[in-house]
Amino acid sequence: MITANPEHRSGTVAIVGRPNVGKSTLLNAALGQALAIVSPVPQTTRNRILGVVRRPGAEIALLDTPGIHKPYSRLGRTLNRTAREATGDADAVLYVTTGGPKATVHPGDRTLLADVGEDVPTVLVLNQVDRVKDKSVLLPLLAELGTLRDFAAVIPISALHNDGVDLVLDEVAKVLPSGPARFDEDMLTDRPVRFFAGEFVREQILLSTREEIPHAVAVEVTSFQEKPNAVVIEATIHVERDGQKRILIGKGGEKLKAVGTAARGRIEELLQKKVHLTLWVRVTADWTESESALADLGYGRDPT
Numbered sequence: 409m410i411t412a413n414p415e416h417r418s419g420t421v422a423i424v425g426r427p428n429v430g431k432s433t434l435l436n437a438a439l440g441q442a443l444a445i446v447s448p449v450p451q452t453t454r455n456r457i458l459g460v461v462r463r464p465g466a467e468i469a470l471l472d473t474p475g476i477h478k479p480y481s482r483l484g485r486t487l488n489r490t491a492r493e494a495t496g497d498a499d500a501v502l503y504v505t506t507g508g509p510k511a512t513v514h515p516g517d518r519t520l521l522a523d524v525g526e527d528v529p530t531v532l533v534l535n536q537v538d539r540v541k542d543k544s545v546l547l548p549l550l551a552e553l554g555t556l557r558d559f560a561a562v563i564p565i566s567a568l569h570n571d572g573v574d575l576v577l578d579e580v581a582k583v584l585p586s587g588p589a590r591f592d593e594d595m596l597t598d599r600p601v602r603f604f605a606g607e608f609v610r611e612q613i614l615l616s617t618r619e620e621i622p623h624a625v626a627v628e629v630t631s632f633q634e635k636p637n638a639v640v641i642e643a644t645i646h647v648e649r650d651g652q653k654r655i656l657i658g659k660g661g662e663k664l665k666a667v668g669t670a671a672r673g674r675i676e677e678l679l680q681k682k683v684h685l686t687l688w689v690r691v692t693a694d695w696t697e698s699e700s701a702l703a704d705l706g707y708g709r710d711p712t
């Protein structure tokens with residue numbers, strides 16, 4: 409006879425917050441694997457990414473989301489919609505913010521928190537506390553944040569140094585509904601490796617270019633073939649203008665080569681297999697404003 413274990417909890421938890429506060433870094437720390445790409449560029453995350461974390465007595469399906477921001481393109485509006493839809497589907501929310509030098513509540517946090525449903529249990533995570541030398545300056549901020557809603561818990565952490573992340577998971581597990589595990593034991597994410605191959609290429613571009621280029625780049629994996637001893641991948645990097653293409657390729661193709669080498673390393677680590685990666689750069693004018701191009705590049709409405 410199979411009996412339900414009333415002690416076991418499971419559910420979906422959306423990681424929500426402004427851009428660049430460390431949502432993806434938190435997902436990676438919780439998973440113990442650098443799955444989601446991270447960079448100092450806002451809007452690094454463009455898709456909702458599921459990562460399944462198991463704790464004693466709980467299965468937590470974390471959803472990384474794009475940071476909600478003032479959109480400047482159709483892509484930006486799509487990212488905000490993706491984040492809001494993930495929040496709407498979640499059993500609980502991990503709301504991530506940071507304490508800046510002035511340590512007052514960011515106006516964006518007030519707006520975003522007001523959007524989270526009243527009945528959705530929310531854990532507040534104050535991230536990047538490693539950047540604050542005198543931790544006592546955080547106390548008034550924590551107190552002020554605590555007045556914004558009735559949080560299930562308020563936890564200062566450093567996602568980058570994996571400090572406090574276990575506590576966050578323990579607290580969020582407590583507010584999940586009771587229920588059995590819903591994912592296979594060895595399942596880490598719902599996205600295929602092919603998706604992460606494209607993301608790892610984009611990550612290297614974000615880390616090595618400036619200004620408008622990170623926002624003008626999309627990576628499309630056009631071929632992904634598993635051979636006995638290696639995986640052979642081809643990807644096209646879409647940019648919006650000729651000048652961007654020139655910069656990305658670099659003198660004698662050096663820039664593109666460096667991007668490819670670094671991305672290949674990340675993919676090999678994930679796959680534990682040798683990878684052959686070929687990159688192409690193509691101008692797809694105004695893809696950030698075209699609904700059909702956005703859909704083709706994987707930024708349309710979520711399939712799930």
Ligand code: GDP
Pocket residue numbers: 425426427428429430431432433434445446447448450451452453475535536537538539565566567568569
């Ligand atoms: P997201 O846009 O909210 O997903 O933020 P990311 O996870 O991409 O992180 C944005 C930047 O903040 C990256 O450069 C991270 O390395 C950095 N970051 C994230 N968490 C921490 C932290 O706890 N401490 C410090 N010092 N930096 C962090």
Ligand code: MG
Pocket residue numbers: 431432433445452453472473474475
């Ligand atoms: Mg992110």
